[in-house]
């Protein structure tokens with residue numbers, strides 16, 4: 249190794265590290281909020297926060313035990329659907345996390361539902377911060393048996409994304 253290359257290498261490394269940092273910082277800033285979070289059912293802290301959020305904001309419709317409203321598949325006289333269960337008997341687990349996040353944050357409006365679709369599911373954007381929405385999803389997922397958790401589509405599989 250020559251003296252010159254010995255000097256150049258650390259400098260090259262330094263420039264490389266700076267470039268990676270810059271890319272990471274830019275990625276963090278421009279990444280849409282919906283993609284930056286995660287719902288980890290094995291993270292006890294996130295699940296505990298999510299349980300509190302669930303009790304305060306979701307249980308009144310989706311049930312204290314995630315059981316949903318009675319006859320949740322049958323439209324009410326006003327044409328709207330009752331709140332479905334979030335446990336393994338419902339279809340929450342048929343959707344990838346990103347889609348559950350968007351439904352909870354934006355409500356069932358286009359592009360998540362057809363134009364003019366009437367739903368009693370509120371949009372929680374502006375009510376709950378993103379990290380509380382991710383936490384409540386972590387709590388919901390923590391209640392699924394591991395078999396159901398394993399069958400939930402992930403965005404990487406490209407299934408169920410709208």
Ligand code: HEC
Pocket residue numbers: 301302305306307308309310328329330331332338339340341348351352356366367368369370372384385
């Ligand atoms: C005022 C009642 C109400 C509250 C409160 C409520 N929901 Fe809902 N939710 C509904 C109804 C009704 C539906 C079904 C809507 C439809 O299909 O038209 C629904 C559907 C959903 C779905 C879609 C489920 C699926 O299988 O497609 C998700 C996810 C969801 N709610 C999450 C939440 C979360 C998380 C909270 C708490 C932060 C919450 N909801 C609070 C009424 C409610």
